[in-house]
Amino acid sequence: MTHLTRRNWLKTGALTLTGTALLPHMGVSEIPRGSVRLNAQGQILHSPFLKEYLPMAALNAPALKAKLNANENPYGPSPKALEALKKASVTGNRYGWRELFALIDKLAEKEGVTPDHIMTGPGSSDLLEKVGMLSFIQGGNVVSADPSYMSLIKVAEAVGATWKPVKLKDDWSHDLDAMEQAIDSNTKLVYICNPNNPTGSITDAEKLRAFCKRVSAKVPVFVDEAYLDFIEGGEAQSMVSLVAEGYNVMVARTFSKIHGMAGLRFGYMMAQPEYIEEVQQITRGGMGISQTTIAAAHASLEDQEFLLMSRENNTKVRNHVVKSVTEMGSAPAPSYTSFIIFPIAMEGKAFLDQMYGHQVGVRAFDFWSQDWCRVSMGTMEEADIFLETLTKVLS
Ligand SMILES: Cc1ncc(COP(=O)(O)O)c(C=O)c1O
Secondary structure, eight states: OOOOOOOHHTTTTOOOOOOOOOEEOOOOTTTSSSSEOTTSSOEEEEEEOOOOOHHHHTTTTOOOOOOOSOOOOOOOOHHHHHOOOOHHHHGSSSSHHHHHHHHHHHHHHHHTTTTEEEEESHHHHHHHHHHHHTTTTTOEEEEEESOOOHHHHHHHHHHHOOOEEEEEOSSSSOOOOHHHHHHOEEEEEEEEEETTTTTTTOOOHHHHHHHHHHTTTTSSSEEEEETTSSSSSSSOOOOOHHHTOOOEEEEEEEETTTTTTTTTEEEEEEHHHHHHHHHHHSSSSSGGGGGGHHHHHHHHHOHHHHHHHHHHHHHHHHHHHHEEEHHHHOOOOOOOEEEEEEHHHHHHHHHHHHHHHHHHEEEEEEEEEEEEEEEEEHHHHHHHHHHHHHHHOOO
16 A cells, blocks of 8 residues: 555545545655545645645655755764764663663753653654644644644544644744634644744744743643754743743654754653653653664764754755745745745646656645745755756746
8 A cells, every 4th residue: 555656546546525535654754654635636635724745756766866855954863873873782682761761861951851841752753643642532622823744733633633723924923813812612732833844934932932821821832843953042942941930831852853863763842740741651752762762862962063063054055045046036934944945836746746857855835825845955965956956847
């Protein structure tokens, strides 16, 4: 089933009368496991607003010259992390609990919380999904922006939640007032992705802090900060201080982005100790993390030089791509992340097929009656391959 092409899938007559179908997980990165919902046009239906064109070629993709479709860090993992990982491999016969607890202690110190505020997982997806599952076992609704990152929302919907999407504002920030108004007696959680994926945009930290303080008195607020490290001085914009102050706020972080460890899988979440305990009673957070990954994460946290290099190069490449795309006549959304999104004057499916045809992997979305390209910031060389290909495809 995993190897089924969309055409074959359509031939099987799997489309329902309502024009939607469920397609098993197709190895498209960042798309939650399980199944994806397709509309009659063969687009992945993330939400009423957000549709994604399916990269057919990705299924049998030849090696990509520029893999810019999953917001991975092209420089990682850090050399120190790799060294630690190799050393740790010889203790692979042992469970890594002791090392994991030491890592949690280190993270707690960095974040200004106590270790019982932290839960770890193989990537933050794991934590988003666990929260999504546990929060909605008895139904209810979840409020989040649209478009936004769909991992938690998809799981929440799968276990019976209703999703209340709130359109981003024209300046690309979360519409916090409208989100607050959308909360009702059935709302179990508010999800905020800041900076947001797939738009790259940011919501003002002070406004968000005030929102979290007010709203968390009624319902928990989950803030996904996967891309915060790409902002210089980004720590000041984190909502983690609210966790330390006792608010019912959860903050998720990942080592998949600035740490360049997407394939090694490590993420963590900070929340009130009672909540962490509640989740851990059902599922132990650290069980899915390998000894080698724990060692790599320890070392990566110490490698300030690598983290700084990753951030600076990301900014340099992003400025270059934004400038070039703007000169080509498009208008990228303001990005604070390792990717940008911009409108394309071409049908998204044809665009995606042509980009993959030139061995350049990107993403194409359809929202607000417009087709968009989302491209990750690879190396400068990959960025130039992307820009050259973009010029060919769009001309
Ligand atoms: C906003 C956001 N949150 C969470 C994740 C999950 O990352 P991971 O499971 O690799 O930690 C991603 C991945 O792209 C993301 O974009």
